[in-house]
Amino acid sequence: MTQKPYTGSHSLLQSLEHEGVETMFGVPGGAILPAYDPLLDSSIRHVLARHEQGAGHMAEGYAMATGRVGVAMATSGPGATNLITPLQNAKMDSTPLVAITGQVGTSAIGSDAFQEAYTTGLAMHCTKHSYLVTDADEIPATIHEAFHIASTGRPGPVLVDIPKDVLNQHTQWSTPTLAGLPGYKPPVSQGHPRQIKAAIEMIEAAERPVLYVGGGVIHAKASAELARFAEAANVPVVTTLMARGAFPDDHPLSLGMSGMHGTYTATTAIQRSDVLIALGSRFDDRVTGDVAAFAPNAKVIHVDVDPAEIGKVRVPDVPIVGDAGLVLQALLERLATTRDGRPAPEREAWLGQLGVWKAEKPLRYDQPDDGPIKTQFFIERLHAVTGGDAIVVSGVGQHQMWASQFWGFSRPGTWINSGGLGTMGFSVPAAVGAKAAKPDELVIALDGDGCFQMTFQELITAATEDIPVKVVVFNNGGYGMVKQWQNLFYGGRLSAVELGTTVPNYPQLAEALGCVGLRVDHPGEVDAAIDKMLAVDDRPVVLEVVTDLDEMCFPMVPAGGSNDTIVMGPEDL
């Protein structure tokens, strides 16, 4: 038997191994076929997803659980277009991702060939960068650049499109360099010393400062520095949806999440602040509400690794371009110099006021003893039973907001969700990806029935690939958040939001997919159901939680409204 020639496909797999890839997620097909042959001989684990969107979200879940680059692979045409949603999702949430797609043969490009799509053109709008490889000799350098771009500066998705003939081309592997990137210089700085000094002087003189912390702190793995700085400067901390877990919720300086469904204290603290320190956050409209009315009296210090975020929405008084972790270290050093042994400002009035708001306007819900189950109650019970020691992966909607509000986060990397794009269906595949990355951790998807119905086929992946995730489906019989808006803003005229509570039969569906299926519909049985779910270790579990059909998510700032107009509950309407 003659030895197989070394081709672009071999080079691709060797390049991925060279980047340290251990697990990737994908679906094969015609154009990518050559790459699946050397995969059989590779050390890389390939998780066979049931849909390319699932593969993409799995790679995101993997990346968010580990901080490493997630890898998804798909074929040309529909395989590539199915990856578009995960790519845009990763772009919005700055998740490091490399997507490999097959392409029709070089000579067929542009001819409307079978399963052809202009993939790099499509990806242009939803990636940090994209490549079309036209020579197999360029594969090692291209893959190396792709991983470098995906994981440095502000992380993001990179797509590498490889025509089938290039995958089949005879080539040889060569150790790659970054010589081909003259225009890519992500800032690695700790901020300009003059700006650091100005920031510290501003913070020290502040009466009502707030740290407004975003996902950048998670990406920078800077939670420890954040805690040290918040304590040293004695400044309370608001965490955005993407930063949940970056600062422990049970810390006395923690105010929780702010914005549209944030806590009264977090949202109002920002509104009343005199100095707002934005750290790896981007003044998203879900955080600011009406921008003109956002933190109207605050001087703003904005720290971000992406210069384009600074001044995009709110012009800061002190702009600092740099890595959140390095900047926090520089701020700590400068703080020590400026203090010169003097104690931290006590800020008694400000911290006292925040304490009063926390006590007077807490998150709340009513759980009637005889049901129906409130999602908030279930989440609190799940946290209590597990001790909060789990990676929680949510979908998008009411359950996502409640999970963020009621799961007390204690460490980074334990909250995985689709923040910027708001991709329904994210939860199940992202949980599969997270569990594949962290098999020894408890990974729980907290999903809504609407989201679940978009991507539940990836439970087949979980069952067949031995990835035992737990999936909680909060069944309120519809698209709860859309229904809430129709109730609040469309006079209760419900249009296309009711899915019904009986079809599908979730436990039966789960069993059919190779999972254990459970259901709970009474608050008194919640703990027992959680115990049952946690007891299953050898298969994925789906626990259907039949919840209140009409519960609304509060607090709420109506879209585009001022953050001074927080609706605390139905009584405020």
Add this chain to the structure above:
Amino acid sequence: MSQHTLSVIVEDKPGVLARVSAMFSNRAFNIHSLAVGPTHVPGRSHITVVVDAPELEQLKKQLHKLVNVIKVTELDSTEALESEVMIARIACDPVNRGEVGDTAGLFGAKMIDLAPNSITFEIAGTPEHLASFLDHMKPYGIVDLVKSGRVAMKKISDVARMAVGQT
């Protein structure tokens, strides 16, 4: 909305112009004119883009974020050398042909095509020069017109530096 000229050095790779123009449309920036061509350095192209925008900071930063973009320079009109080529077909008849030709000649325009009812001129110069030429041609009737898009480069002469108050 004011006009700004940007000089952008990019890698000469397939799709780079598409990436630049895609960013403009993505971010809702309005391109007034765009000209692209190779530089004297192999592998480098130069894009001159004129945009209508209230401010340029965000646009410059977004351009910098494109991996293939190497350098972005904003060119203030007082310190830029700007030029554009235009081909303009002007209506005329045998009676006023001489007058049209004389006037165009004053602007340094070159006749490149002659027909019984029109003369076609090629003219290069600053945007102001071309605008002035067109003002003088309008009374005769402009039949057709095409512009190359503006190209620009930073001035470095003493005259230029004195003009912007530097020493």
